[in-house]
Amino acid sequence: MPDHDIHFLKTLPERQREELLSTGRPSPEVVKKQLLKLKTILLEHEAAFIEALHSDLGKPAFESFSSEIAVLLNEIEYVCKHVAQWNRPVRSRHLKLGYVESLKRMRHPYGSVLIIGSWNYPVQLTLMPAIGAIAAGNRCVIKPSEHAPATAELLKEIINHAFPPEQLHVVTGDAQTASLLTSSPFDLIFFTGSGKTGKAVAEQAAKQLTPVILELGGKNPCIMDETGFSKAAIRDIVWGKFLNAGQTCIAPDTLFVHHSIYEKTLTEISACVSAFYGERPQASGDYGRICTHAHFQKMVDFIGQGIVREGGTHDRNDRYIAPTVVTDIKPGSPILEEEIFGPVLPVIPYTDLKSLLASGSLQRDALTGYIFSSNKEQIQLFKEHMLSPTISVNQVIQHAASPFIAFGGVGRSGYGAYHGKAGFLAFSYEKTDYRTYHYLRFQGKFPPYSDRNMKALKKLRRWLL
Structure with missing residues (x-):
């Protein structure tokens, strides 16, 4: 791999984070526009996707549309319908002894997300997690499987033409490219594939404390x-x-x-x-x-x-x-x-x-x-x-086609889940705005501590804390 390509990939997560920081978290309206652009890509290039899938896996057109394209169209429509509701802050107030605490909890994007797709459903298993990541406000890098080369090249050509790299970018390559990406400073990694490779991805991510979602398999x-x-x-x-x-x-x-x-x-x-x-x-x-x-x-x-x-x-x-x-x-x-x-x-x-x-x-x-x-x-x-x-x-x-069901594994079949709201939650974390309004101030919580204050704390802990 040329040095300039390595530099580009290594610095891409930081550029995506900087772009997110400069523009701010995208509003639901902006998210919908991005997702509808993906929908347009799927519809306008349907024939090309079907041809690529047949080249890679011999898939009949009916299976390609039903299991790859249609489920993505349904997911986009479902997410667009609900993403504004999912983004609304959850507010609450709680009366305590001496103060009222006010909470505003909202979902926040991780930042720059790496999605490593699998070869068996090379369109669905790369773009389905991307839909959840975009819905949550993230920027994404997608690495399709090199074992479905026609589909990978098509995804790269179409998506990289439609989106700037600071927003959504497809990178093709072999296991060496995947290793380079998993060692780059992404904020979250989503992997679909075998248990053996999933362990390697998790080990590499752990070196940087990068959270990982693993979608593996199992003997069902x-x-x-x-x-x-x-x-x-x-x-x-x-x-x-x-x-x-x-x-x-x-x-x-x-x-x-x-x-x-x-x-x-x-x-x-x-x-x-x-x-x-x-x-x-x-x-x-x-x-x-x-x-x-x-x-x-x-x-x-x-x-x-x-x-x-x-x-x-x-x-x-x-x-x-x-x-x-x-x-x-x-x-x-x-x-x-x-x-x-x-x-x-x-x-x-x-x-x-x-x-x-x-x-x-x-x-x-x-x-x-x-x-x-x-x-x-x-x-x-x-x-x-x-x-x-x-x-x-x-x-x-x-x-697995239902956006109402969280799709994911447990134990040897992976961890984390996506599809529908589960995908929005998987690619975001809860961020809380916490405030207190005091009507009385108790000095007993500050040093020097006393036995009297300890007795008061034990008696009133439920209302004080």
Whole structure:
């Protein structure tokens, strides 16, 4: 990287802070104008985004619009509708003995925010956090993933043309560029990606005491009990698993099926895959591709760890992995321990939900947990077992599109949340204007202290402090 580029990146956070300081915190009206500019970009360049996403991930146009563009348009519209309300100060007064305290609490932007996006949804996962950051009044630097190069270059070209670098700027590059950025003096870092890289980002940020929001992944368990089987349920699971060729952080990772419905579940999954993608999914225009050759090889290795009941074929040159179902997996196999993040679905029978939960087979702190059931006791048992911030009953993935739901993880699936108001809160902190109005002044709080004042303090502490 040329020295002038390094200097530009290193000094960009400070320039963004200076610009924010000189212009002041943007009003809700200014924020809306910035967000509506983003909306215009998405609408005017829709075809270009769809083409770039197809180049990087083989995404069909419908999935590109629904899971990348439409959710961003909805988020912008929702935030624009509510941002003025979120920015209003919260005022309160409290009567104390000798004085009245007056509080005005308001949200304040962090300043210059770094957003590191992921390759699997390279438009949504870079611009969704940017919407929250802009809504809170911040300046932003976006680093898209180098593993989705066509989309990254398009974002850079369009956004850097529409916004000055002191307001919003896109930087492309590899892991070296990301390392340079995470060591720069940003006021907040938002990262979406793997747990391994997330740890590295958090460690680098900790050296400068920079706060971090981590959106990671996890093995999202999906349970179908004896009351949960239906063709509609299987359709939802198959769609959610193989959307974007399985490269979705909230996809059902592993399906646990009650033994009484196990075989008919496998039969219906195969029928559903054929209905969605035909007998040759590789020829289907509605099925995506694996992002990188390294990730492709990981999927091939996973397929070899069980008995293939559906799919299993693959083409390295095309980065194609068929929608695959595997069974009869040996305990301890990597596919049961690691996040799959691809179009390979283990289907595992169980006999008793309590025993399954007690076995340790489920990652309790996954990003989300799914259960298909009409049994309220079973649903409650699953909800109490899981630590995931979201438990979805009888559907998959749809909850992530809602601006009313905070999206984020816990434990190994990350920390911090965004979307809707949660995004506004994540990218701002509470700033308080505190004042007191005295009608009596007590000298006992000042030295020299006395036993008499100590007794008075213990008796009146609730009204004095």
